[in-house]
Amino acid sequence: MPGRSLLAIWTVCSPGASSCHFIHSSVICFTVRAFIVFLSSVLPLSVSSGTGLVFGGRAVHLALTGATGFLGSRLLLRLLLLGNEVTVLARSGPGDVRERLTLALTAMGTPREAAESLMRRQVRAVTIELSEPWLGLSTTGFTELANSLDAVWHCAGDIRLDGDLATLRVVNVEGTRRMLELADAARRRPFLYHVSTAYVAGCRREGVVREDDLSAEHGFESAYEQSKYEAECLVRAWAAERRRPAVVFRPGILLSDQPVRPGIPRHPLQYALQLARTVMVGALGMDDGAGRLRLRALGREDAMVNLLPVEWAAEAMTTLAERSPAQGAVTYHIVHPQDTPVQVMTSVFESVLGVQLDLVPAVREPNVLEQEFPRHRGFTAYLAYRRRFDDTMARRLLGPFPSPADVDANYLLRGLRTADPTPPALAPPGRDPDPLHSGSFR
Template identity: 35%
Template sequence: MSLLMTGGTGFLGLHLVREQVQAGRPVTLLAHAGGTPAFERVERFLDATGTPVPEPLDRLLSVVDVDVRLPLLGLTADDARVLALEAEELWHVAASVVLDGRDDHVWQSNVVGTENVLAFADLMPAGAVFRHVSTAFVAGKVRQGEIREADTAGTTAFENTYEHSKHTAEGLVRHWAKQRDRSALVLRPSILVPGADTVTASPEHTLRTVSRIIDRILTRASTSDSRLVLRVGADPRAHLNLVQVDWAAKAMRLLGERVRTDVVTAHVVHDKDVPVRTISAALEDTSHVRLRMMPAAPHDPTDTESYFHRRAAGFLPYLFHRRHYDTSLTRRLLPDLPAPDQVDRDHLRRCFAVPAEARA
């Protein structure tokens, strides 16, 4: 019996794979074909992070090329059935986190993809369990107060299509689990950032995406000023929940081991938020830009500001968030897991850094 995983070569997925193979658990990656082969990506990541595994990687890791946007993940009916019947556990991690307006792509990947993965999961043995990586941002436009796991089912207003798609996918998972009498664990991480073993060549994450947009703006801008000023709508009292990806992956693995029945939803978040002012300061430390916070986006944006607002449209609403997340379930299930280190300004500088090879 094996553990199947979609999205195993993404920013979170690589850390989840590492958690499993380091524990000697066989993993079959349901990987999207194209680019660097999935096995090679995992091997490079494990080498770069100095991760020991108990036996040769090719005994613990196998790869099946799929496309979650297609029925049966693009597999033949026979191949899908054989693969599913050998599964003890299926982790659905694959998702599009694009925040710049490619709404059709996001919906196809996150909603249609989840529908197809669930149809594949129908073929698994009755005792097999399902793990779905969602996001804490299914809470949508609720910008203040405490967000509890059970409070978001009726959410109808969202900051971007990504949130809406992940909220819809959660609903699909819960409905499937209850209709099929299956166990499903819905995991809701907040904004994932690199941890202690930051690898510069790791896949894109949200803060690096923002930094990359800034880098492009500075390349395009023609100004003699030492710093380029960008006006943005923001609440100076706002704060965001950022959690280290390695800590989140460990928490998810442990939750997966301890939740084997029912349909359970758990926030996987940091116990301390990061002020937006600290995030802004770290960004300014690593680039020649200054963010000027205003009560709302400027009504007369410069061309540069318009470009920034368009490219970062999905992220900018978070600069008004002052909410926090209930973690009572995660703390109850994982009383022995130490809290993650504080995400401070120095840590954020490393998160925003864009490697020279990525700037080329």
């Protein structure tokens, strides 16, 4: 694949790459980069007028929201390795943003020195607040930012599945409106890349959801789903009214088999495990059933869920961004080709929490734990779904592209550990309670 090998050379010779220091010749690096730019104009390299390796012979300058988050930090790494200059739009939070980003890059396996170099040479951080007019910037600052951009990646979101609609709308809907205003104000009419979710499909439990489907007719399982649906409607309307290109990505549930580390954003199943423990402590005064508790939950034994490694999702999204047509709004499902049986997921939770989890059509005479869990429908609703997300358009554009890792029980277990060198064993509750007491899942 010429695109990939050229990308590797570009990365090695990018200003931030340490190999360049070994060569000690900026002339050589400049020549190689210029050569790649030339080759990209004559080879079928994955280059378009969107974001990507080059843009009119120079690196693309793009803005990215959500870069401190679980998905956004992976997108940041991919976009930097593609040679882009990135203005990270981040809210002020605990700790220095640049340090948080460097930590996230190193947690993904980037050597500390290379991460610092990428950050120094290709990343600018601007403090924003999505809920405020002009993103909390002065009007001059807002206009200057807008005019510096070739592409806008909007990944930030409030992903609290238990959140109320009014709160979630502030970031997910109004925040998206602010980002559209930024794209509107920009002189160079940047491409917009908007991260939505496959779950805008709402309560549609069966059948096939297509990439161009967008409807509220089935209702929503959570205010989160509804707020993301409303945001996607805004993006589509904006692209149609302004005749601007917009790419909407709809990932399934993202996760990683990298263990939990302090200071590194977590994925939804890690949150779900934390929530389950909190519920158990609240209801029973203990966070571990030691294999003796039974929990019946509304669901179907043949239910399926789409779980996808986040690293693969970020690579697919940046690849699609390079290849997507430059007109109108296009939507891509970013999903695993194999849905995961919900029973695989519940077996892992059984093992980790020490409860027996049964999926049933109705829960009669619920015990104290069973009364608590349904209050968290944002997490538990998907135990009864069998729908499939069609990704024909994404696959067509990706072409031959490596498949994501299998998401099986061992993958899930790895992703629920804390950073601990001891690999846990998958054991059914009651038979081998060791993983429940090892502390490695805390």
